Every structure is written in structure tokens, then in C-alpha cells.
Amino acid sequence: MNRPVADVLIVGGGVIGCLTAYYLSKAGQKVTVVESDAIASGASGTSGGWLTPYSHKYDPAMLALSPKTLELHRELSNILPEETGIDHGFEETPYLRCALTEDGAAELMSWQADRANEGTAMRWVSPEDARQINPWLTADTEGALLSENEPTLDSYRLTLSAVQAAEKYGASVVSGRVTGLTRGATTRHATGVTLEDGSKVAGGAVLLAIGPWTGACSSWIGSPLPVKPQRGQMVYLARPEPDEGPELKSGFSAVELSGSVIRKRLTNTTVGATREDVGFDRSTTEEARDFLLSQMAKLSERVLSARITGQTACLRPVTPDGRPYVGRAPRWDNVYVAAGHASEGIHYSPVTAVAMADLIKDSTTTIDLAALDPSRAGSS
Ligand SMILES: Cc1cc2nc3c(=O)[nH]c(=O)nc-3n(C[C@H](O)[C@H](O)[C@H](O)COP(=O)(O)OP(=O)(O)OC[C@H]3O[C@@H](n4cnc5c(N)ncnc54)[C@H](O)[C@@H]3O)c2cc1C
Known part of the structure; x- marks a missing residue:
């Protein structure tokens, strides 16, 4: 069965996928999230919810994004509960x-x-x-x-709240395991995704946000994405x-x-x-x-x-260098990747989601993603 065409298909209903769905649908894009299990069934549902850039190894490239992501978390802690009625437990705490x-x-x-x-x-x-x-x-x-101040929150509630708000703005959630991309006339342009049951979901752009399962996407895009x-x-x-x-x-x-x-x-x-x-x-x-x-x-x-x-x-x-892959997939014009945030994916989820939403709808973002470019995986 072929479904109606979305502007953006987001593969993966974790915090990265759901927050990106939120920002895109709020900006008027028609979004479909495809999730193989349940929303927030991965690490996004059972993380520590600690918002710090210092949970593990320290990385200057990521630290540069920390003030912006905290500012966005503060905004979300005010706005999302108003939009969905879900308090996600954000608290400024020492x-x-x-x-x-x-x-x-x-x-x-x-x-x-x-x-x-x-x-x-x-x-x-x-x-x-x-x-x-x-x-x-x-x-x-x-x-x-x-x-x-290193705030904490409940990441299950944050993810759920983000997807519910996205649905309010017109997004939909489809249940199914994505097994590959469908291609248009030009080989580097995706027209959607194929599900395990053989059905297809069409979309104008595809974001791959499947966390630790991202290694599987390497064969879909023909370039390495070594996320473990x-x-x-x-x-x-x-x-x-x-x-x-x-x-x-x-x-x-x-x-x-x-x-x-x-x-x-x-x-x-x-x-x-x-x-x-x-x-x-x-x-x-x-x-x-x-x-x-x-x-x-x-x-x-x-x-x-x-x-x-x-x-x-x-x-x-x-990922091998400890930084996430965030940006356009190498040599594709409408496939994007946002995965590999290791121990700090909740902290960096809003800044990642805003950058991805900008990139997908406007082809540019003011957030500096140079160090996170997915193409570096192929050159290491
Ligand atoms: C024990 C633990 C504690 C943590 N504590 C913190 C913390 O305190 N602070 C912090 O910032 N970070 C923390 N993290 C890290 C954070 O939880 C992750 O970086 C973040 O949740 C990753 O989000 P994601 O959306 O990329 O992936 P996920 O949450 O894994 O979501 C990916 C989704 O994709 C779906 N999926 C997979 N394959 C397919 C497919 N083929 N088709 C469709 N859907 C698919 C999965 O079912 C899943 O729902 C912690 C992690 C762990 C393990």
C-alpha cells in the first residue's frame, strides 16, 4: 500500500526524531515519523535525563553547542507543557x-x-x-x-510530548521497520522508504534518526555510518x-x-x-x-x-570519534542523518533537531555542524 506523500519522513521515534518532527511540523512541514517499535522505546525513554556536556569524554566541538541547546531546553520546558499538557520534569539543579x-x-x-x-x-x-x-x-x-546548574528532565516524557505536539501540528506516526530507501530517476534522490512488509512510504526528504541501529543505514545510502x-x-x-x-x-x-x-x-x-x-x-x-x-x-x-x-x-x-553524525548524507540531495549522540543525546537533542529542521526546510542553518558532518565517516 502506498501512503500519502509527506514533505519529510523521519525514520526513528527517539528524542532526535521526535524533536525534529516537532520543529518541522510547527514550521508548517508535513511530517511522518516511522518507528519500528514504540515512540521512545530506545535510550530516549530510559536515559538519565541529565543535561550536561560533561557526562563522559569532553569534546570542544560539542561543547560549543551546549549553551544553545540549554537555551532551547529552557524554551521547551515552558512551551511543550502548554502545547501538550505533559510536564517533562525539567529542573535547574546543582x-x-x-x-x-x-x-x-x-x-x-x-x-x-x-x-x-x-x-x-x-x-x-x-x-x-x-x-x-x-x-x-x-x-x-x-x-x-x-x-x-546542570538541569535534569524525564526524557521519556520529553520525547512523548515532542511527538504529541508534532501531531497537533499535523505530523503522523507510522508503525513499521524501515529496510531501505526508494529512489527517484537520479540515483542520489530518495522518494521515500521501504518497510519490512514490502510497503512503501513516500516523502520529499528522509531523515535517518535510528540511534544505535544506524549502522544498518550504511547499505541504504552506500556510505559508511559506523554507529555501534x-x-x-x-x-x-x-x-x-x-x-x-x-x-x-x-x-x-x-x-x-x-x-x-x-x-x-x-x-x-x-x-x-x-x-x-x-x-x-x-x-x-x-x-x-x-x-x-x-x-x-x-x-x-x-x-x-x-x-x-x-x-x-x-x-x-x-561513533568511532565520539561525535554524532548530523547533516546531509554524503552525495544525497535529500537524505539526512542525525545519530550517534552517545551519552549526551538528550542534552544535545534540541540543538540537533533545530539544525536538522533548518537544513531540511531551508537547506542551511546558523548552527555550526562542520565537525559533525556525516561524510567524515568515509574518510577515516
Ligand atoms: C543508560 C543511559 C543513560 C543515558 N543518560 C543520558 C543523560 O543523562 N543525558 C543525555 O543527554 N543522554 C543520555 N543518554 C544518551 C541518550 O539517551 C541517547 O543519546 C539518545 O536517547 C539517543 O536518541 P536517538 O533518538 O538518537 O535514539 P533512540 O532513542 O535509540 O531512538 C531510535 C529509534 O529508532 C527506532 N528504529 C530503529 N531501527 C529502526 C528502523 N529500521 N525503522 C524504524 N525505526 C527504527 C528505534 O526503535 C528507536 O525508537 C543515556 C543513554 C543510556 C544508554
């Missing part, structure tokens, strides 16, 4: 990076100096002040680096009842430990996350749960006494 040893303190202070040179102010606080800021900290620390899955597991802790001790006041981690504890306004506290190369296996393990809790218990005994409410595993989309 974050503490602790040191358990003198070496750790020295490492953090040197890291702080680098951030200060880039214009990001963070303040060193004493162990007492750190405990005051966040009473969950029970370990003897050497002090902590206080970042006044990396499993991340997280454990969820119930908020303490008033008689069970103090509330978690900020996120925290330690430079000597793996993982972090993230405060959420609407949902349970998250303790995450592992980094595992196990292909597309999305099962959870006891080993990961014990590892995460034991790491964070070295900073906070409360992590062990809190009630565990759940555990999830999902897949980060990881």
Missing part, C-alpha cells in the same frame, strides 16, 4: 563532583581550571559545605566541585519518605568512582550507568546493579538503604 583522595582533588581542580578558561564557572567547596548542599553525602571527602550500540544499565531508587531521611538535593559522583546519582523532579532517583559492549543485548544483570550501587555507596550510605524501584538497560549510539 551537581557535585566529589574527590575521595588528594589525587582526586588535584585532578578535579585542574579540570575546573580548564572549564574556567572556557568560561564555565564551577566552585570548589569544602567537605562540610558539600554535605550541607547535599545531605545524601555521607563519605569523608576531600571536598567537591560545585556546578551551580553500547549498553547502559541504570538502577532506580524511591525518594525517601519524610521519616526516612533527607531528600536528595543535587546529583553527585566522585572522580575516583564509576557512575553518578541523578536527582529527578518527577520520577525516581537514578543511579547510572554502565558502559558495556554487548551488541544489541538489552537485558539487565544483577552484576551491573550490584556494581552501580556499591560504587555510589562509597559516597552515600543512603544509596544502599533506599528502596530499589527498578532497573533498565538501553543502548547508547556510539
